[in-house]
Amino acid sequence: MTHANLMNNYFNPNSVYTEEDFRRRFQIRHHVFKRLLHDVQQVNSYIRQKRDRAGRPGFSPHQKVTLALRMMAYGSPTNSIDKTHGMSESTCSDTLEQFCDTIVQVYKDEYLRKPNQEDLNRLLRKAEDRGFPGIIVSLDCILWDWKNCPTR
Structure with missing residues (x-):
């Protein structure tokens, strides 16, 4: 069923x-x-x-x-x-x-491999289109000081 x-x-x-x-x-x-x-x-x-x-x-x-x-x-x-x-x-x-x-x-x-130059270029274009020029890394906020973070 x-x-x-x-x-x-x-x-x-x-x-x-x-x-x-x-x-x-x-x-x-x-x-x-x-x-x-x-x-x-x-x-x-x-x-x-x-x-x-x-x-x-x-x-x-x-x-x-x-x-x-x-x-x-x-x-x-x-x-x-x-x-x-x-x-x-x-x-x-x-x-x-x-x-x-x-x-x-x-x-x-x-x-599941390291990105080649073509992949990097595509990722850079996509990030730039979304307002984050020059970014490849994840925006996981681990470097930001957040007062409510439980592991602060």
């Missing part, structure tokens, strides 16, 4: 929610989700749907990837998301771990 609701809400041709709703909810574009879904299934059999010991279909790849992305996007702990997705806490944890490990394995050469 959870899989059917997920598909009706976000993935079927006449889904309940729009592309913009999807992006706001999952912090990722729909076409990027589809690429991730395809890529992680190719590499990791855990993400693929299997049958349980009774022969019933297990959780779908859509459910597993959705769960992992929602946990990361919102920092949701497993005990708050398990009921929503119908998975046990341990399955939620395992799914997130498998997903993250697979993402690193699949995309590390393309995305």
Whole structure:
């Protein structure tokens, strides 16, 4: 039932929610989700749907990837998301771990590397467009004196 609701809400041709709703909810574009879904299934059999010991279909790849992305996007702990997705806490944890490990394995050469000059130029342009010329580092405010900071 959870899989059917997920598909009706976000993935079927006449889904309940729009592309913009999807992006706001999952912090990722729909076409990027589809690429991730395809890529992680190719590499990791855990993400693929299997049958349980009774022969019933297990959780779908859509459910597993959705769960992992929602946990990361919102920092949701497993005990708050398990009921929503119908998975046990341990399955939620395992799914997130498998997903993250697979993402690193699949995309590390393309995305998890030091930036080259082209990347740096793109980042500088993007920062300048946003009003921060010459900035490459994160604006995490660690160098600012903040009187309400709990670790001040």
